[in-house]
Ligand code: HEM
Protein backbone atom coordinates (compact mmCIF):
# COMPACT_ATOMS: atom_id res chain seq x y z
CA UNK A 1 0.00 0.00 0.00
CA UNK A 2 1.03 3.62 -0.46
CA UNK A 3 0.72 6.10 2.38
CA UNK A 4 1.13 9.80 2.98
CA UNK A 5 2.67 10.57 6.39
CA UNK A 6 2.64 13.90 8.19
CA UNK A 7 5.42 13.61 10.75
CA UNK A 8 6.45 16.06 13.46
CA UNK A 9 10.06 17.11 12.80
CA UNK A 10 11.94 19.00 15.50
CA UNK A 11 15.72 19.17 15.42
CA UNK A 12 16.16 19.75 19.17
CA UNK A 13 14.51 20.87 22.41
CA UNK A 14 14.76 24.56 21.46
CA UNK A 15 13.51 24.16 17.88
CA UNK A 16 9.88 25.15 17.21
CA UNK A 17 9.21 22.04 15.11
CA UNK A 18 6.65 21.45 12.36
CA UNK A 19 4.76 18.74 10.52
CA UNK A 20 6.47 17.54 7.32
CA UNK A 21 4.88 15.39 4.66
CA UNK A 22 6.43 12.17 3.33
CA UNK A 23 5.12 9.59 0.86
CA UNK A 24 5.99 5.94 1.47
CA UNK A 25 5.35 3.35 -1.22
CA UNK A 26 4.94 -0.43 -1.16
CA UNK A 27 4.22 -0.80 2.53
CA UNK A 28 3.40 -4.40 3.42
CA UNK A 29 0.36 -4.98 5.62
CA UNK A 30 2.48 -7.35 7.72
CA UNK A 31 4.89 -4.62 8.78
CA UNK A 32 4.58 -3.12 12.21
CA UNK A 33 4.15 0.64 12.40
CA UNK A 34 7.77 1.02 13.48
CA UNK A 35 9.00 -1.16 10.61
CA UNK A 36 7.11 1.10 8.24
CA UNK A 37 9.03 4.05 9.76
CA UNK A 38 12.29 2.06 9.38
CA UNK A 39 11.56 1.78 5.66
CA UNK A 40 10.93 5.51 5.44
CA UNK A 41 14.17 6.20 7.33
CA UNK A 42 16.24 4.01 4.97
CA UNK A 43 14.76 6.00 2.12
CA UNK A 44 15.67 9.27 3.83
CA UNK A 45 19.22 8.11 4.57
CA UNK A 46 19.69 7.02 0.94
CA UNK A 47 18.59 10.48 -0.13
CA UNK A 48 21.02 12.09 2.31
CA UNK A 49 18.26 13.45 4.58
CA UNK A 50 18.08 13.18 8.37
CA UNK A 51 16.05 10.12 9.45
CA UNK A 52 13.03 10.49 11.78
CA UNK A 53 14.04 9.90 15.40
CA UNK A 54 11.67 7.68 17.41
CA UNK A 55 12.04 5.58 20.56
CA UNK A 56 11.85 1.79 20.51
CA UNK A 57 13.41 -1.19 22.23
CA UNK A 58 11.67 -4.53 22.67
CA UNK A 59 9.25 -4.15 19.75
CA UNK A 60 7.04 -6.74 21.40
CA UNK A 61 4.81 -4.53 23.50
CA UNK A 62 6.40 -5.09 26.88
CA UNK A 63 9.05 -2.45 27.54
CA UNK A 64 7.14 0.83 27.19
CA UNK A 65 9.85 2.57 25.17
CA UNK A 66 7.95 3.22 21.97
CA UNK A 67 5.23 5.78 21.78
CA UNK A 68 3.86 8.35 19.37
CA UNK A 69 0.49 9.90 18.72
CA UNK A 70 -0.92 8.37 15.54
CA UNK A 71 -3.90 10.17 14.03
CA UNK A 72 -4.74 11.82 17.33
CA UNK A 73 -4.46 8.67 19.45
CA UNK A 74 -1.44 7.62 21.51
CA UNK A 75 -0.10 4.31 20.11
CA UNK A 76 -2.67 4.52 17.29
CA UNK A 77 -6.24 3.41 16.75
CA UNK A 78 -6.25 -0.06 18.34
CA UNK A 79 -7.15 -0.56 22.00
CA UNK A 80 -4.52 -2.12 24.29
CA UNK A 81 -1.82 -2.04 21.61
CA UNK A 82 1.57 -0.33 21.68
CA UNK A 83 2.86 1.41 18.55
CA UNK A 84 5.35 -1.43 18.00
CA UNK A 85 2.53 -3.98 18.02
CA UNK A 86 0.33 -1.96 15.69
CA UNK A 87 0.42 -3.53 12.22
CA UNK A 88 -0.08 -1.84 8.91
CA UNK A 89 -3.11 -4.03 8.12
CA UNK A 90 -4.99 -1.57 10.37
CA UNK A 91 -4.49 1.02 7.61
CA UNK A 92 -5.45 1.00 3.95
CA UNK A 93 -3.93 2.15 0.70
CA UNK A 94 -3.99 5.93 0.27
CA UNK A 95 -4.39 6.71 4.00
CA UNK A 96 -2.96 9.93 5.40
CA UNK A 97 -1.41 9.44 8.83
CA UNK A 98 -0.49 12.18 11.31
CA UNK A 99 2.39 11.25 13.63
CA UNK A 100 3.26 13.46 16.60
CA UNK A 101 5.26 13.12 19.81
CA UNK A 102 3.69 12.91 23.32
CA UNK A 103 2.93 16.53 24.17
CA UNK A 104 3.31 17.60 27.80
CA UNK A 105 5.34 20.19 29.64
CA UNK A 106 6.80 17.37 31.76
CA UNK A 107 7.80 15.41 28.61
CA UNK A 108 9.97 17.85 26.65
CA UNK A 109 10.76 16.82 23.07
CA UNK A 110 14.39 15.79 22.58
CA UNK A 111 14.12 15.31 18.85
CA UNK A 112 11.24 14.55 16.42
CA UNK A 113 9.13 11.88 18.15
CA UNK A 114 11.47 11.26 21.07
CA UNK A 115 10.53 12.82 24.41
CA UNK A 116 12.31 12.92 27.75
CA UNK A 117 10.32 10.82 30.24
CA UNK A 118 12.73 11.42 33.11
CA UNK A 119 9.84 12.92 35.07
CA UNK A 120 8.39 9.40 35.41
CA UNK A 121 11.70 8.15 36.80
CA UNK A 122 11.74 10.94 39.38
CA UNK A 123 8.20 10.03 40.47
CA UNK A 124 9.30 6.40 40.93
CA UNK A 125 12.34 7.53 42.92
CA UNK A 126 9.98 9.17 45.42
CA UNK A 127 8.36 5.91 46.48
CA UNK A 128 7.79 3.42 43.68
CA UNK A 129 9.65 0.73 45.61
CA UNK A 130 9.55 -1.39 48.77
CA UNK A 131 12.47 -1.19 51.22
CA UNK A 132 13.46 -4.62 52.56
CA UNK A 133 16.51 -5.95 54.35
CA UNK A 134 18.79 -8.06 52.26
CA UNK A 135 19.38 -11.69 53.18
CA UNK A 136 17.62 -14.91 52.39
CA UNK A 137 14.33 -14.58 50.62
CA UNK A 138 11.43 -15.43 52.87
CA UNK A 139 9.45 -18.58 52.20
CA UNK A 140 6.75 -17.68 49.69
CA UNK A 141 3.90 -19.04 51.78
CA UNK A 142 4.62 -17.20 55.02
CA UNK A 143 2.80 -14.10 53.80
CA UNK A 144 -0.82 -14.88 53.10
CA UNK A 145 -2.20 -12.68 50.29
CA UNK A 146 -5.82 -12.98 49.18
CA UNK A 147 -6.05 -13.96 45.52
CA UNK A 148 -8.08 -10.85 44.69
CA UNK A 149 -5.35 -8.62 46.14
CA UNK A 150 -2.62 -10.43 44.25
CA UNK A 151 -4.63 -10.09 41.03
CA UNK A 152 -5.22 -6.40 41.69
CA UNK A 153 -1.52 -5.83 42.27
CA UNK A 154 -0.73 -7.66 39.03
CA UNK A 155 -3.27 -5.58 37.11
CA UNK A 156 -1.54 -2.42 38.29
CA UNK A 157 1.96 -3.82 37.83
CA UNK A 158 1.19 -4.33 34.13
CA UNK A 159 1.95 -0.63 33.58
CA UNK A 160 5.00 -0.37 31.31
CA UNK A 161 5.57 3.35 31.94
CA UNK A 162 5.09 4.34 28.32
CA UNK A 163 3.38 7.69 29.02
CA UNK A 164 0.42 7.21 26.68
CA UNK A 165 -1.89 8.15 29.57
CA UNK A 166 -0.20 11.56 29.83
CA UNK A 167 -0.28 11.98 26.04
CA UNK A 168 -4.00 11.17 25.89
CA UNK A 169 -5.09 13.24 28.87
CA UNK A 170 -6.46 16.67 27.90
CA UNK A 171 -4.70 17.96 31.04
CA UNK A 172 -1.44 16.04 30.47
CA UNK A 173 -1.98 14.44 33.87
CA UNK A 174 0.19 11.56 35.04
CA UNK A 175 -2.35 10.26 37.53
CA UNK A 176 -2.96 6.89 35.84
CA UNK A 177 0.76 6.05 35.78
CA UNK A 178 1.35 7.22 39.35
CA UNK A 179 -1.84 5.56 40.59
CA UNK A 180 -0.80 2.28 38.96
CA UNK A 181 2.49 2.31 40.88
CA UNK A 182 0.84 3.31 44.18
CA UNK A 183 -1.98 0.79 43.59
CA UNK A 184 0.43 -2.01 42.76
CA UNK A 185 2.50 -1.73 45.96
CA UNK A 186 -0.48 -0.72 48.09
CA UNK A 187 -2.33 -3.95 47.25
CA UNK A 188 0.19 -6.32 48.80
CA UNK A 189 1.41 -6.70 52.40
CA UNK A 190 5.03 -5.86 51.52
CA UNK A 191 3.94 -2.40 50.43
CA UNK A 192 2.05 -1.44 53.59
CA UNK A 193 4.95 -0.13 55.69
CA UNK A 194 5.63 2.73 53.28
CA UNK A 195 2.11 3.11 51.93
CA UNK A 196 1.38 6.44 53.53
CA UNK A 197 4.62 8.24 52.68
CA UNK A 198 4.65 6.68 49.22
CA UNK A 199 1.28 8.19 48.27
CA UNK A 200 2.26 11.60 49.62
CA UNK A 201 5.73 11.78 48.07
CA UNK A 202 4.81 10.41 44.66
CA UNK A 203 1.75 12.64 44.29
CA UNK A 204 3.70 15.77 45.24
CA UNK A 205 6.51 14.87 42.84
CA UNK A 206 3.93 14.53 40.08
CA UNK A 207 2.80 18.11 40.83
CA UNK A 208 6.38 19.36 40.95
CA UNK A 209 7.09 17.92 37.50
CA UNK A 210 4.32 20.06 36.05
CA UNK A 211 1.79 17.38 35.13
CA UNK A 212 -1.86 18.49 35.13
CA UNK A 213 -4.60 17.23 37.44
CA UNK A 214 -7.20 14.61 36.59
CA UNK A 215 -10.65 15.89 35.62
CA UNK A 216 -11.96 12.38 35.09
CA UNK A 217 -12.24 12.33 31.30
CA UNK A 218 -10.89 8.74 31.33
CA UNK A 219 -8.96 9.27 28.08
CA UNK A 220 -5.96 7.69 29.89
CA UNK A 221 -7.73 4.41 30.53
CA UNK A 222 -8.87 4.25 26.89
CA UNK A 223 -5.34 4.92 25.58
CA UNK A 224 -3.42 2.68 27.98
CA UNK A 225 -1.90 -0.27 26.11
CA UNK A 226 -2.09 -2.33 29.31
CA UNK A 227 -5.68 -1.49 30.19
CA UNK A 228 -4.86 0.00 33.61
CA UNK A 229 -8.16 0.93 35.27
CA UNK A 230 -8.96 4.45 36.51
CA UNK A 231 -10.15 2.70 39.71
CA UNK A 232 -6.52 3.05 40.77
CA UNK A 233 -6.78 6.84 40.54
CA UNK A 234 -9.69 6.79 43.00
CA UNK A 235 -7.56 4.64 45.31
CA UNK A 236 -4.63 7.06 44.99
CA UNK A 237 -6.83 10.06 45.82
CA UNK A 238 -8.01 8.25 48.95
CA UNK A 239 -4.49 7.13 49.94
CA UNK A 240 -3.16 10.65 49.48
CA UNK A 241 -5.76 12.28 51.70
CA UNK A 242 -5.33 9.48 54.26
CA UNK A 243 -1.60 10.28 54.32
CA UNK A 244 -2.38 13.98 54.85
CA UNK A 245 -4.26 13.04 58.02
CA UNK A 246 -1.79 10.33 59.05
CA UNK A 247 1.05 12.89 59.16
CA UNK A 248 3.83 10.30 58.87
CA UNK A 249 5.80 12.25 56.27
CA UNK B 250 6.49 16.87 58.15
CA UNK B 251 5.33 19.01 55.26
CA UNK B 252 3.62 22.31 55.95
CA UNK B 253 -0.15 22.60 55.62
CA UNK B 254 0.28 25.23 52.92
CA UNK B 255 2.12 22.85 50.64
CA UNK B 256 -0.57 20.18 51.06
CA UNK B 257 -3.38 22.71 50.52
CA UNK B 258 -1.83 23.75 47.20
CA UNK B 259 -1.37 20.19 45.92
CA UNK B 260 -3.52 19.10 42.99
CA UNK B 261 -5.24 16.20 44.72
CA UNK B 262 -6.10 18.30 47.78
CA UNK B 263 -7.51 21.06 45.57
CA UNK B 264 -9.54 18.40 43.78
CA UNK B 265 -11.01 17.29 47.11
CA UNK B 266 -11.91 20.88 47.96
CA UNK B 267 -13.60 21.25 44.58
CA UNK B 268 -15.50 17.98 44.97
CA UNK B 269 -16.70 18.65 48.54
CA UNK B 270 -17.71 22.24 47.77
CA UNK B 271 -19.36 21.07 44.53
CA UNK B 272 -21.41 18.46 46.39
CA UNK B 273 -22.46 21.07 48.98
CA UNK B 274 -23.62 23.26 46.09
CA UNK B 275 -25.59 20.33 44.69
CA UNK B 276 -27.24 19.96 48.12
CA UNK B 277 -28.12 23.65 48.05
CA UNK B 278 -29.59 23.33 44.55
CA UNK B 279 -31.82 20.46 45.67
CA UNK B 280 -33.03 22.52 48.64
CA UNK B 281 -33.63 25.53 46.41
CA UNK B 282 -35.53 23.35 43.93
CA UNK B 283 -37.84 21.95 46.60
CA UNK B 284 -38.68 25.54 47.61
CA UNK B 285 -39.32 26.65 44.01
CA UNK B 286 -41.73 23.82 43.37
CA UNK B 287 -44.05 25.32 46.02
CA UNK B 288 -45.14 27.65 43.19
CA UNK B 289 -47.37 24.81 42.07
CA UNK B 290 -49.18 24.87 45.44
CA UNK B 291 -50.37 28.44 45.02
CA UNK B 292 -49.36 31.93 46.21
CA UNK B 293 -49.71 31.35 49.95
CA UNK B 294 -47.46 28.31 50.07
CA UNK B 295 -44.46 29.95 48.42
CA UNK B 296 -44.97 33.40 49.94
CA UNK B 297 -45.07 31.99 53.46
CA UNK B 298 -42.08 29.78 52.70
CA UNK B 299 -40.04 32.74 51.41
CA UNK B 300 -41.10 34.87 54.34
CA UNK B 301 -40.20 32.03 56.71
CA UNK B 302 -36.70 31.82 55.23
CA UNK B 303 -36.11 35.51 55.74
CA UNK B 304 -37.40 35.59 59.32
CA UNK B 305 -36.13 32.26 60.67
CA UNK B 306 -34.10 32.72 63.90
CA UNK B 307 -35.02 36.42 63.84
CA UNK B 308 -33.52 36.73 60.36
CA UNK B 309 -30.10 35.35 61.28
CA UNK B 310 -30.61 31.90 59.70
CA UNK B 311 -30.61 33.29 56.20
CA UNK B 312 -27.36 35.16 56.81
CA UNK B 313 -25.66 32.04 58.14
CA UNK B 314 -26.71 30.18 55.00
CA UNK B 315 -25.71 33.08 52.74
CA UNK B 316 -22.21 33.31 54.18
CA UNK B 317 -21.85 29.52 54.09
CA UNK B 318 -22.90 29.50 50.45
CA UNK B 319 -20.60 32.36 49.56
CA UNK B 320 -17.66 30.53 51.16
CA UNK B 321 -18.56 27.33 49.35
CA UNK B 322 -18.78 29.14 46.02
CA UNK B 323 -15.45 30.88 46.60
CA UNK B 324 -13.78 27.57 47.46
CA UNK B 325 -15.28 25.84 44.42
CA UNK B 326 -14.41 28.61 42.00
CA UNK B 327 -10.88 29.25 43.28
CA UNK B 328 -9.99 25.55 43.17
CA UNK B 329 -11.61 25.19 39.74
CA UNK B 330 -9.71 28.17 38.32
CA UNK B 331 -6.43 27.13 39.89
CA UNK B 332 -6.62 23.57 38.57
CA UNK B 333 -7.85 24.66 35.15
CA UNK B 334 -4.89 27.01 34.80
CA UNK B 335 -2.40 24.32 35.85
CA UNK B 336 -4.02 21.86 33.45
CA UNK B 337 -3.70 24.29 30.56
CA UNK B 338 -0.08 24.98 31.40
CA UNK B 339 0.69 21.26 31.55
CA UNK B 340 0.30 21.05 27.75
CA UNK B 341 1.97 24.12 26.26
CA UNK B 342 2.03 22.79 22.67
CA UNK B 343 -1.18 21.55 21.06
CA UNK B 344 -1.70 18.43 19.00
CA UNK B 345 -2.46 18.81 15.34
CA UNK B 346 -5.13 16.07 15.60
CA UNK B 347 -6.92 14.71 18.65
CA UNK B 348 -9.39 11.82 18.57
CA UNK B 349 -11.38 11.60 21.78
CA UNK B 350 -12.29 8.15 22.98
CA UNK B 351 -13.76 8.52 26.44
CA UNK B 352 -14.29 12.18 27.35
CA UNK B 353 -17.64 13.85 26.73
CA UNK B 354 -18.88 17.29 25.75
CA UNK B 355 -19.88 17.78 29.39
CA UNK B 356 -16.47 16.75 30.74
CA UNK B 357 -14.56 18.98 28.35
CA UNK B 358 -16.73 22.04 28.94
CA UNK B 359 -16.77 22.06 32.78
CA UNK B 360 -14.93 25.36 33.07
CA UNK B 361 -17.19 27.02 30.51
CA UNK B 362 -20.45 25.63 31.90
CA UNK B 363 -19.22 26.70 35.34
CA UNK B 364 -18.33 30.23 34.26
CA UNK B 365 -21.67 30.64 32.47
CA UNK B 366 -23.39 29.44 35.66
CA UNK B 367 -21.51 32.00 37.69
CA UNK B 368 -22.52 34.78 35.29
CA UNK B 369 -26.11 33.64 35.41
CA UNK B 370 -26.08 33.37 39.22
CA UNK B 371 -25.07 37.03 39.56
CA UNK B 372 -27.87 38.13 37.21
CA UNK B 373 -30.30 35.82 39.02
CA UNK B 374 -29.47 37.38 42.41
CA UNK B 375 -29.75 40.86 40.91
CA UNK B 376 -33.22 39.94 39.70
CA UNK B 377 -34.86 37.96 42.50
CA UNK B 378 -32.81 38.82 45.61
CA UNK B 379 -31.57 42.37 45.20
CA UNK B 380 -34.32 43.61 42.87
CA UNK B 381 -31.91 45.76 40.85
CA UNK B 382 -32.78 44.34 37.43
CA UNK B 383 -36.41 43.90 36.35
CA UNK B 384 -37.21 45.88 39.50
CA UNK B 385 -40.76 46.55 38.25
CA UNK B 386 -41.62 42.98 39.33
CA UNK B 387 -39.97 43.21 42.77
CA UNK B 388 -42.37 43.15 45.73
CA UNK B 389 -42.87 46.54 47.37
CA UNK B 390 -41.14 47.23 50.66
CA UNK B 391 -43.17 46.57 53.77
CA UNK B 392 -45.58 49.43 54.36
CA UNK B 393 -44.96 51.57 57.42
CA UNK B 394 -47.12 54.03 59.26
CA UNK B 395 -50.90 53.83 59.76
CA UNK B 396 -51.64 51.63 56.69
CA UNK B 397 -49.47 48.77 58.05
CA UNK B 398 -52.13 48.35 60.82
CA UNK B 399 -49.94 45.96 62.83
CA UNK B 400 -50.44 42.86 60.62
CA UNK B 401 -47.34 40.92 59.60
CA UNK B 402 -46.39 41.92 56.05
CA UNK B 403 -45.65 39.05 53.67
CA UNK B 404 -43.99 40.10 50.36
CA UNK B 405 -45.68 38.69 47.25
CA UNK B 406 -42.90 36.51 45.88
CA UNK B 407 -45.41 34.51 43.87
CA UNK B 408 -46.47 37.49 41.75
CA UNK B 409 -42.85 38.49 41.24
CA UNK B 410 -42.03 35.04 39.89
CA UNK B 411 -45.12 34.72 37.72
CA UNK B 412 -44.96 38.20 36.20
CA UNK B 413 -41.20 37.89 35.58
CA UNK B 414 -41.45 34.57 33.79
CA UNK B 415 -44.29 35.81 31.61
CA UNK B 416 -41.54 37.82 29.90
CA UNK B 417 -40.26 35.39 27.27
CA UNK B 418 -36.63 36.55 27.33
CA UNK B 419 -36.39 36.04 31.10
CA UNK B 420 -37.78 32.51 30.84
CA UNK B 421 -35.56 31.56 27.91
CA UNK B 422 -32.41 32.77 29.71
CA UNK B 423 -33.48 30.82 32.79
CA UNK B 424 -34.09 27.57 30.92
CA UNK B 425 -30.76 27.92 29.07
CA UNK B 426 -28.98 28.41 32.40
CA UNK B 427 -30.68 25.31 33.78
CA UNK B 428 -29.46 23.32 30.77
CA UNK B 429 -25.96 24.52 31.73
CA UNK B 430 -26.53 23.26 35.28
CA UNK B 431 -27.62 19.91 33.84
CA UNK B 432 -24.52 19.75 31.66
CA UNK B 433 -22.23 20.64 34.59
CA UNK B 434 -23.81 18.08 36.92
CA UNK B 435 -23.86 15.42 34.22
CA UNK B 436 -20.09 15.17 34.58
CA UNK B 437 -19.65 16.66 38.05
CA UNK B 438 -21.44 14.07 40.16
CA UNK B 439 -19.61 11.05 38.74
CA UNK B 440 -16.39 13.05 38.86
CA UNK B 441 -16.83 13.88 42.55
CA UNK B 442 -17.22 10.19 43.45
CA UNK B 443 -13.95 9.42 41.66
CA UNK B 444 -12.15 12.35 43.28
CA UNK B 445 -13.28 11.30 46.75
CA UNK B 446 -12.20 7.74 46.03
CA UNK B 447 -15.65 6.18 46.09
CA UNK B 448 -15.27 3.88 43.15
CA UNK B 449 -14.91 0.26 42.26
CA UNK B 450 -16.39 -1.87 39.51
CA UNK B 451 -19.49 -2.52 41.64
CA UNK B 452 -20.33 1.19 41.81
CA UNK B 453 -19.26 2.27 38.32
CA UNK B 454 -22.61 1.56 36.61
CA UNK B 455 -24.49 3.24 39.48
CA UNK B 456 -22.24 6.31 39.47
CA UNK B 457 -22.49 6.61 35.69
CA UNK B 458 -26.27 6.71 36.08
CA UNK B 459 -26.56 9.06 39.05
CA UNK B 460 -24.78 12.03 37.39
CA UNK B 461 -26.91 12.30 34.26
CA UNK B 462 -30.06 11.40 36.22
CA UNK B 463 -29.54 14.13 38.80
CA UNK B 464 -28.49 16.56 36.05
CA UNK B 465 -31.73 15.98 34.17
CA UNK B 466 -33.79 16.05 37.37
CA UNK B 467 -32.38 19.39 38.48
CA UNK B 468 -32.57 20.97 35.00
CA UNK B 469 -36.12 19.74 34.41
CA UNK B 470 -37.29 20.58 37.93
CA UNK B 471 -36.14 24.19 37.82
CA UNK B 472 -37.29 24.67 34.21
CA UNK B 473 -40.78 23.37 35.02
CA UNK B 474 -41.59 26.67 36.79
CA UNK B 475 -41.09 29.11 33.86
CA UNK B 476 -42.49 26.55 31.40
CA UNK B 477 -45.67 26.14 33.46
CA UNK B 478 -46.00 29.92 33.68
CA UNK B 479 -45.50 30.38 29.92
CA UNK B 480 -48.04 27.63 29.27
CA UNK B 481 -50.51 29.43 31.52
CA UNK B 482 -50.77 26.52 33.96
CA UNK B 483 -49.49 28.74 36.75
CA UNK B 484 -50.82 32.33 36.66
C1 HEM C 1 -24.49 25.75 41.33
C2 HEM C 1 -23.29 25.77 40.98
C3 HEM C 1 -22.32 24.62 40.89
C4 HEM C 1 -22.43 23.30 41.27
C5 HEM C 1 -23.61 22.62 41.91
C6 HEM C 1 -21.18 22.65 40.93
C7 HEM C 1 -20.88 21.33 41.17
C8 HEM C 1 -19.69 20.71 40.85
C9 HEM C 1 -19.26 19.40 41.25
C10 HEM C 1 -20.05 18.43 42.13
C11 HEM C 1 -18.04 19.16 40.68
C12 HEM C 1 -17.25 17.87 40.76
C13 HEM C 1 -15.96 17.98 41.46
C14 HEM C 1 -14.95 16.96 40.97
O1 HEM C 1 -14.57 16.97 39.82
O2 HEM C 1 -14.54 16.14 41.76
C15 HEM C 1 -17.70 20.33 39.93
C16 HEM C 1 -16.54 20.47 39.18
C17 HEM C 1 -16.16 21.63 38.55
N1 HEM C 1 -16.80 22.84 38.59
FE1 HEM C 1 -18.57 23.20 39.44
N2 HEM C 1 -20.35 23.57 40.33
C18 HEM C 1 -21.00 24.78 40.31
C19 HEM C 1 -20.53 25.99 39.85
C20 HEM C 1 -19.31 26.16 39.23
C21 HEM C 1 -18.77 27.44 38.83
C22 HEM C 1 -19.41 28.79 39.07
C23 HEM C 1 -17.58 27.18 38.21
C24 HEM C 1 -16.73 28.26 37.61
C25 HEM C 1 -15.51 28.42 37.70
C26 HEM C 1 -17.38 25.74 38.22
C27 HEM C 1 -16.31 25.07 37.67
C28 HEM C 1 -16.05 23.73 37.84
C29 HEM C 1 -14.90 23.06 37.28
C30 HEM C 1 -13.82 23.65 36.38
C31 HEM C 1 -14.97 21.74 37.73
C32 HEM C 1 -13.95 20.64 37.45
C33 HEM C 1 -14.42 19.67 36.50
C34 HEM C 1 -13.77 18.36 36.62
O3 HEM C 1 -12.93 18.10 37.50
O4 HEM C 1 -14.11 17.54 35.79
N3 HEM C 1 -18.44 25.15 38.86
N4 HEM C 1 -18.70 21.27 40.05
Ligand code: SF4
Pocket residue numbers: 158159160161162163164165166176177180220223224225226227228
Ligand atom coordinates in the same frame (compact mmCIF):
# COMPACT_ATOMS: atom_id res chain seq x y z
S1 SF4 D 1 -0.74 3.60 32.90
FE1 SF4 D 1 -0.84 2.65 30.84
S2 SF4 D 1 -0.58 4.39 29.45
FE2 SF4 D 1 0.13 5.10 31.46
S3 SF4 D 1 2.33 4.70 31.49
FE3 SF4 D 1 1.36 2.87 32.38
S4 SF4 D 1 1.07 1.48 30.62
FE4 SF4 D 1 1.49 3.50 29.72
Ligand code: FES
Pocket residue numbers: 055056057058059060061062063064065066067082083084085
Ligand atom coordinates in the same frame (compact mmCIF):
# COMPACT_ATOMS: atom_id res chain seq x y z
S1 FES E 1 9.17 -1.01 21.80
FE1 FES E 1 8.85 -2.01 23.74
S2 FES E 1 6.71 -1.65 24.03
FE2 FES E 1 7.00 -0.90 22.00
